[in-house]
Structure formats: C-alpha cells, structure tokens
Amino acid sequence: MHRAPQxxxxxxxxxxxxxxxxxxxxxxxEIDAINVYPIADxxxxxxxYLTVESATQAVExxxxxxxxxxxxxxxxxxxxxxxxxxxxxxxxxxxLLRGMASVLADGRDGDHLARSFAVAAHAARxxxxxxxxxxxxxxxxxxxxxxxxxxxxxxxxxxxxxxxxTALEATPGQLAVLERAGVVDAGGRGLVAVLxxxxxxxxxxxxxxxxxxxxxxxxxxxxxPEGGPAFEVIYLLEAEDAGVERLRARLDALGDSLVVVGxxxxxxxxxxxxxxxxxxxxxxxxxxxxxxxxxxxxxxxEVRERLxxxxxxxxxxxxxxxxxxxxxxxxVLARPGEPPASGxxxxxxxxxxxxxxxxxxxxxxxxxxAGAAAEQARAEGVRVALIPTRAAVQGIAxxxxxxxxxxxxxxxxxxxxxxxxxxxxxxxxxxxQSFTSAGVCQAGDILGLIExxxxxxxxxxxxxxxxxxxxxxxAGGELVTLIVSDDTxxxxxxxxxxxxxxxYLAVDTxxxxxxxxxxxxxxxxx
Numbered sequence: 001m002h003r004a005p006q007x008x009x010x011x012x013x014x015x016x017x018x019x020x021x022x023x024x025x026x027x028x029x030e031i032d033a034i035n036v037y038p039i040a041d042x043x044x045x046x047x048x049y050l051t052v053e054s055a056t057q058a059v060e061x062x063x064x065x066x067x068x069x070x071x072x073x074x075x076x077x078x079x080x081x082x083x084x085x086x087x088x089x090x091x092x093x094x095x096l097l098r099g100m101a102s103v104l105a106d107g108r109d110g111d112h113l114a115r116s117f118a119v120a121a122h123a124a125r126x127x128x129x130x131x132x133x134x135x136x137x138x139x140x141x142x143x144x145x146x147x148x149x150x151x152x153x154x155x156x157x158x159x160x161x162x163x164x165x166t167a168l169e170a171t172p173g174q175l176a177v178l179e180r181a182g183v184v185d186a187g188g189r190g191l192v193a194v195l196x197x198x199x200x201x202x203x204x205x206x207x208x209x210x211x212x213x214x215x216x217x218x219x220x221x222x223x224x225p226e227g228g229p230a231f232e233v234i235y236l237l238e239a240e241d242a243g244v245e246r247l248r249a250r251l252d253a254l255g256d257s258l259v260v261v262g263x264x265x266x267x268x269x270x271x272x273x274x275x276x277x278x279x280x281x282x283x284x285x286x287x288x289x290x291x292x293x294x295x296x297x298x299x300x301x302e303v304r305e306r307l308x309x310x311x312x313x314x315x316x317x318x319x320x321x322x323x324x325x326x327x328x329x330x331x332v333l334a335r336p337g338e339p340p341a342s343g344x345x346x347x348x349x350x351x352x353x354x355x356x357x358x359x360x361x362x363x364x365x366x367x368x369x370a371g372a373a374a375e376q377a378r379a380e381g382v383r384v385a386l387i388p389t390r391a392a393v394q395g396i397a398x399x400x401x402x403x404x405x406x407x408x409x410x411x412x413x414x415x416x417x418x419x420x421x422x423x424x425x426x427x428x429x430x431x432x433q434s435f436t437s438a439g440v441c442q443a444g445d446i447l448g449l450i451e452x453x454x455x456x457x458x459x460x461x462x463x464x465x466x467x468x469x470x471x472x473x474x475a476g477g478e479l480v481t482l483i484v485s486d487d488t489x490x491x492x493x494x495x496x497x498x499x500x501x502x503x504y505l506a507v508d509t510x511x512x513x514x515x516x517x518x519x520x521x522x523x524x525x526x
Contacts, residue, residue: 006109006152006153007070007107007108007109007153008070008074008104008108008109008113008153008202009070009108010063010068010069010070010072010073012070012201012202013059013070013073013074013077013201014059014060014063014073015200015201016077016197016198016201016202017052017055017056017059017077018056019197019198019200019201020052020056020193020194020197020198021049021052021053021056022197023193023194023196023197024045024048024049024052024190024193024194025049027045027189027190027193028045028046028048028049029045030045030189031044031045031048031186031189031190031193032044032045032046032186033045034181034183034184034185034186034189035186036177036178036181036183036186037134037135037175037177037178037185037186038088038132038256038257038272039232039257039272041232041353042353043087043350043351043353044087044088044089044186044187044190045186045190046086046087046350046351046353047086047087047088047089047090048086048087048089048090048093048187048190048193048194050084050086050090050347050350051081051084051085051086051087051090051091051093051094052081052093052194053084054080054081054083054084054085055076055077055078055080055081055084055094055097056077056080057080057084058076058077058079058080058081058083059073059076059077059080061076062076070104070108071104071105074100074101074104074105074108075101075105077097077101078094078097078098078100078101081093081094081097081098082094082098082261082262082266082268083236083268085234085261085268085270086234086347086351087232087234087270088187088257088259088270089136089186089187089190091127091234091259091261091268091270092124092127092128092136092137092140092187092259092261093136093187093190093191093194094261094268095120095123095124095127095259095261095262096120096121096123096124096140096191097120098120098123098261098262098263099116099119099120099121099122099123099124100116100117100119100120101116102116102119102123103115103116103119104116108153109153110150110151110152110153110155110156111149111150111156113147113153113156113157114144114147114148114149114151114156114160117140117143117144117147117156117160118144118147120140120144121137121140121141121143121144124136124137124140124261125137125141127259127260127261128258128259129248129251129252129256129258129259129260130256130258132175133174133175134170134171134172134173134174134175134178134185135171135175135185135187135188136185136187136188136190136191138167138170138171138174138185138188139164139167139168139171139185139187139188139191139192140164140191141167142163142164142166142167143160143161143163143164143167143191143195144160144163145163146159146160146162146163146164146166147159147160147163153202154199154202154203157195157198157199157202157203158199158203160195160198161192161195161196161198161199164188164191164192164195165192167188168184168185168188168189168192169184171184171185171188172184229255229256229257229272229273229274230273230274230276230296230326231272231273231274231276231279231294231295231296231322231325232257232270232271232272232293232294232295233269233270233271233272233273233276233279233280233292233293233294234268234269234270234291234292234293235268235269235280235283235289235290235291235292235293236266236267236268236269236289236290236291237262237266237267237268237269237283237286237287237288237289237290238265238266238267238287238288238289238290239265239267239283239286239287239288240265240287241263243285243286243287244260244267244286244287246285246286247260247269247282247283247285247286248260250282250285251269251271251273251279251282254271254273254274254275254278254279254282255271255272255273255274255279256271256272257270257271257272258270258271258272259271269283269289275322276294276321276322276325276326277318277319277321277322277515280292280294280318280321280322280515281318281515284318284516290333290335290338291333291344292318292321292333293330293331293332293333293347293348293351294321294322294325294330294331294333295325295330295351295352296325296326296328296329296330308354308355308356308404309354309355309356309357309358309404309408309411310328310329310330310352310353310354310356310357310358311324311327311328311329311330311352311357311358311359311360311399311402312329312330312331312332312345312348312349312352312357312358312359312360313329313330313331313332313360313362313395313399314331314332314333314334314340314345314360314361314362314363314366314370314395315331315332315333315334315362315392315395315514316333316334316335316336316362316363316392316514316517316518316519317333317483317485317514317515317516317517317518318333318514318515318516318517319512319513319514319515319518320392320396320483320512320514320515320518321333323396323512324395324396324399327399327400327402328402328404329360329399330348330349330351330352331348332344332345332348333517334362334363334366334517335517336517339363339365339366339369340366340369341369342369342370342372342373342376343373345359345361345369345370345373346373346376346377349373349374349377349382349384350377350380354382355382355383356382356383356384356385356408357377357382357383357384357385358384358385358387358398358402358411358412358415359373359374359384359385359386359387360387360389360394360395360398360399360419361386361388361389362389362390362391362392362394362395363389363390363391364390364452367388370386371386374386383408385408385412387412387415387416387419389419390424390451390452391424391426391522391524392483392514392518392522393422393424393481393483393522393523393524394419394420394422394424394524395419396481396483396512396524397418397419397421397422397481397524397526398415398416398418398419399415400418401414401415401417401418402414402415418526421526422481422524422525422526423450423451423472423475423477423524423525423526424450424451424522424523424524424525425448425449425450425451425455425468425469425472425522425523425524425525426448426449426519426521426522426523427446427447427448427449427461427464427465427468427519427520427521428446428447428449428519428520429444429445429446429447429520430442430443430444430445430446430447430457431443436454436457437453437454437455438454438455438456438457439457441454441457445457445458445459446458446459446460446461446464447464448464448465448467448468450468450471450472455468455471456468456471461488461489461492461520461521462489462491462492462495462496465492465496465521465523466495466496466499468523469496469499469500469523469525470503472523472525473500473504473507473525477504477507477525477526478506478507478508478526479507479508479509479510479524479525479526480496480500480507480508480509480510480523480524480525481509481510481511481512481522481523481524481525481526482496482497482509482510482511482512482521482522482523483511483512483513483514483518483519483521483522483523483524484511484512484513484514484518484520484521485513485514485515485516485517485518485519485520485521486515486516486518487520488520488521492521493511493521496509497509497511
C-alpha cells in the first residue's frame with residue numbers, strides 16, 4: 001500500500017516530473033490537435049512535452065550527481081523548465097514551476113504547496129504582456145483558488161487538480177476561438193495533465209484522464225484571428241532586470257503573445273512578430289541572447305494535420321535566421337564556438353511539425369551531428385532528407401529552389417543540385433601563427449578560404465576578398481552571393497559589388513546581412 005508523504009520530498013519531485021512527462025507523452029497528439037489559440041499551429045502538446053522533458057532531465061542530473069534534497073530537486077525542475085521552455089504554453093508552464101519552486105524551497109507541506117500554486121499563478125500572469133482568459137492562465141488561477149487551507153499535501157494537490165479540470169471545461173465559454181472550434185484550451189489541458197501527475201506522485205492513485213477529444217476539420221479562419229504575425233521567436237537571454245523591462249516594452253510594440261519568464265539574470269523570451277530580426281536585435285540590446293529559435297507560421301494547417309513538408313536550416317547570424325524564416329524555413333542559430341547539438345536539431349525538426357523535412361546543416365563540421373538528428377527524427381516517424389550543405393550560401397541556394405508542392409524526392413534532388421553547384425569561400429582572421437596550404441600565416445592575418453582550404457593570406461579584408469573572388473570567378477559563374485556580418489568593414493560589399501559589375505559583365509551580385517555572430521564575409525558563386 002502506498003503511504004502518502006507529508007511533505008514533497010526529492011523522490012516525490014522526481015516522480016512528479018517522470019509522471020508528468022509520461023502523461024504529456026501519452027496526450028501530446030490530442031493536445032496538439034486542439035491547439036487553436038493563439039496560433040492554430042498544432043504544437044502545444046509537443047511544446048509542453050519538451051518543456052517538461054527538459055525539467056525532468058535537470059532533476060535526473062542532480063540525482064545522478066548526488067543524493068539531492070527536496071530544495072535541490074525543485075530548483076532543478078524549475079531551472080530545467082526555464083532552459084527548455086517551448087512555445088507560448090511551455091514558457092508559461094516554466095514560470096508556473098518557477099513560482100512554485102520559490103515557495104517550495106522554504107517548505108513542502110500542504111500549506112506551502114497551496115501557497116506555491118497562488119504564487120505561481122500570479123507570476124505567470126505577470127510574465128504575460130496581455131493576459132487572456134480561457135487559457136492556461138485561467139486554469140492555473142482556478143487551481144490555486146481550489147486549494148484547501150490547512151489541508152494535507154494530497155488534499156491540496158487533489159484540490160488544485162480538480163479546480164483545474166473544472167476551469168478547463170469552462171474555457172470555451174471564455175474564449176470565442178475555442179467555442180468556434182468546439183475545443184478546450186490546449187495549454188490548460190496540458191496543465192491539467194501536469195497537475196494530475198502531481199496527485200499521482202504524492203498519493204499513488206492514478207487520475208481519471210480527460211476524455212479523448214473529437215476535433216472537427218477546420219479552416220484556418222475558424223481557428224485563429226486574421227492577420228496574425230508570421231514568426232514565433234524564442235530565445236534565452238542573459239540580462240539585468242532593467243534591460244528586460246526595456247525589452248518587454250520594445251517587443252510588446254513589435255508583436256503579440258509576449259511572454260518573458262525567469263529572473264536572476266537568466267530569462268526565456270517568447271513573442272510572435274512579423275519582423276523576426278527586430279525581435280532578436282531587441283534581445284541583443286538588452287543583453288546576450290542565445291539558443292535563438294525562429295519558426296515561420298506560414299499558412300495555418302488544418303487542426304489535426306501536420307504540414308506536408310518543411311525545411312530546417314542551421315544559420316550563422318540573426319539576419320540570416322530572419323531571411324531563411326521569411327523563406328519558410330525553421331532555423332537554428334549557430335554561434336562562433338557554440339555549434340548546435342543534435343538535440344537542438346531534433347527539436348527544430350519537431351517544431352517544424354511536418355511529415356517531411358529537408359535538413360540543411362550548412363557546415364561541414366555539423367555533418368555527423370545532423371546525421372544523428374535525422375536518424376532520431378526518422379525513428380519518430382518523420383521523413384528526413386539530409387542535404388550535406390557545407391556553408392550558408394549553399395543552404396540559401398538550396399532554399400531558393402525549394403518547392404513544397406513537388407514530390408519529396410524531386411524537391412530534394414533539385415535542392416541538392418543547387419547546393420552542389422554553389423562554390424563557397426569565407427574570410428577569417430588568423431588567431432595565431434600557423435602553417436596553411438597557402439603558406440605561413442601570422443596572428444591577425446586575413447585568411448581567404450575557398451571550399452574550406454586557405455587559398456589567400458593577406459593583411460587587408462577588401463584586397464583579400466577581391467583576390468578570392470577573382471579566383472572563384474576564373475572558373476566561371478553567373479551569380480555571386482555575398483553575406484556580410486556586423487563586423488564586416490562597411491565598404492567591403494560595395495567595393496566587391498562594383499568590382500564584379502565592372503570586371504564580369506554577365507555576373508549578377510546579391511548581398512545579404514547576417515547580423516551578429518556570422519563570419520566577416522561569406523562568398524557563394526553559382
């Protein structure tokens with residue numbers, strides 16, 4: 001017989017996370033299916049699952065390292081959720097867990113648990129720029145209000161769960177888009193699953209699952225407000241409180257569905273915008289953004305259906321992330337010295353929410369990482385084609401010929417051919433003395449690399465770039481693509497464009513700005 005604990009100990013926290021992950025894994029597809037607000041993109045269940053997965057991994061990590069106490073476990077749970085928060089509802093859930101952890105760190109009996117629900121619901125509302133009733137926020141508030149004062153741990157947990165279930169059933173009457181679709185709120189449904197897992201963890205009794213939903217096939221206009229923003233932008237941000245307050249105001253003016261959660265110097269930022277680059281730049285002004293994820297909503301799919309096909313691209317620089325997202329790609333930002341792990345690529349494939357995915361690593365060093373991500377995604381039922389693009393210019397060339405209405409194999413062949421027909425080069429600064437295929441370079445020299453090998457060693461970026469470009473065009477070409485970063489001399493691209501125009505009459509030139517984090521110059525010749 002299970003003996004209910006009087007306090008939420010470390011083992012109970014561990015069990016809660018594991019049971020919540022199991023419940024969301026079981027209900028993920030049903031929750032995805034009823035996701036019609038704020039965007040009918042069918043991924044709320046997946047986002048909640050990934051958020052709790054990150055929390056669970058953090059808790060397991062502290063158990064693997066030591067024999068943690070309850071304070072360590074609840075803090076690990078909240079921190080893991082913050083780091084791995086996905087989507088609107090996942091970000092709010094991370095703040096709910098953070099709010100609970102702030103109270104449970106001081107005590108873990110029934111009174112503290114009840115107080116933690118109240119603090120969590122308040123913190124979550126504060127994190128949302130414009131709270132809307134009929135959402136996960138309403139369910140969280142109702143859960144907090146249903147807790148019995150002076151009750152035991154089990155009584156409080158069960159009261160919160162039952163209050164959340166009742167509130168969930170009422171959400172269609174609070175939000176018109178839910179009523180039109182005939183569904184309850186997806187985020188609220190996920191929170192009910194998480195609270196049910198808590199009751200199971202402290203009582204040992206399985207909870208009655210909400211009945212399966214029957215979701216009608218809806219048109220996009222039935223599911224979401226017209227004219228919504230084109231992109232979802234999410235990133236972790238290292239910043240001081242003052243910078244975050246300015247960021248909130250800036251992002252609130254740029255878009256909607258703004259949620260900023262966290263504290264103590266680390267924040268998770270979520271917003272829906274039309275200008276993805278501006279949303280990232282706002283983060284740069286506030287502090288140091290990383291793990292940047294930009295998703296293009298595109299045309300809203302039918303509620304129960306995945307997109308047919310998507311492209312996932314790794315890009316160096318926020319500007320290129322915005323450019324590729326505008327072209328319909330889900331992007332993963334690669335920063336100098338911080339290549340994305342296979343888990344980040346798998347996450348991006350999941351976020352793309354498509355049956356077929358074309359993966360563009362855009363870096364020779366990511367070949368094995370991308371291959372591992374593709375294999376994992378295939379094991380999850382997604383058809384993935386990995387095109388071994390070795391540079392961002394090859395990825396842009398592949399994306400330019402992408403046609404989702406073609407047969408998958410034909411589209412992959414066309415994209416592969418476009419990437420393969422694009423020769424690439426890069427300017428870099430030598431960090432130390434070294435022997436190269438072009439001779440000995442000194443620290444500070446400008447290196448011109450063609451297809452990954454050092455071909456030119458110079459002292460001036462413009463002269464070196466012109467020499468590299470001439471060598472590449474000596475073998476022919478019809479289009480030159482230049483990608484510059486914030487660190488590129490302002491006159492460099494203008495000088496190269498003029499040089500091509502005056503020297504190679506039949507060659508066109510296109511320049512893109514990659515923003516921060518990109519190499520000084522990338523060159524593509526097709």
